[in-house]
Amino acid sequence: MSAFDDRERAFETKFARDQEVQFRITARRNRLLGEWAAERMGLTPEETDAYAKAVVQADFEEAGDEDVIRKLAGDLTAASVEISDAEIRAALNDKAVEARRQFIDSQN
Template sequence: MTTFDDRERAFEAKFARDEEMAFRITARRNRLLGAWAAEKMNLTAEEADAYAKAVVQADFEEAGDEDVIRKIVGDLTAAGVEIDDGQVRKALEEMAVEARRQTIESM
């Protein structure tokens, strides 16, 4: 039975590591997306940093990416930047690739 128990513990540990990695990548992606949006809104460095953190926090409102996309589109529109969901989704995909690369390189 110990071999089975060892395998079970190994699978559980791998699952936990994979979930933590996914969380880190998503948080990093959201921070990069926030920085991208802050640049479009011409925010100062301090404002941009605070805004990027706010975007990361916005992801905790509901499951999925819709809360983040809604925040970015709403904020950019309020700032007078012409943008639509498609452009934000494209940036979100680009930031996901970059966030994965940065996270993997930092390990």
Template sequence: MMTTFDDREKAFENKFAHDADLLFKITARRNKLVGQWAAEKMGLTPEETTAYATSVVQADFEEAGDEDVIRKLLGDLTSAGIDVDDAMIRAALEDKMVEARRQFIEPA
């Protein structure tokens, strides 16, 4: 009887770990996509776009939540003379999260 409960507990732990890993990957993909979106607005070259998208992904490791990414995007876009506000960036994050989820769910 104890084995059944142990097996169930292990299955729940495995599912939780899998779900957390998947969310991490989807969020990183979202950050890359929103970095590409911002780079396009700033008129960056393909090489600069790749580097910038990577920097947006890395910015997410500064603190929990999206505020670090929002702060980076808002600062960079504003410095580049792009008329953007917090709400526009949050909307872009939402749009890119949908796209990132789709990329992980749909086969290539």
């Protein structure tokens, strides 16, 4: 039974680690996405930093990416930036790849 318990603990540890890694990558992706949107809106460096943090916070509103996409679409439209949901989703995918790459690089 001890071997089974050890194996179960190992799976639980791996699951917890995988969830933490995914959380960090998603938070990094959202920060990069916020910086991308801030650049399109012409924000100052201080405003960019605050906005990127706000985008990270927006992801806690509901599960999935729709809350972040809604925030970006609303803010970009309010700033008179012409952009489609497809462009935002493409940027989200690009920033996800970049965030994963940055995370992997930081582990080496």
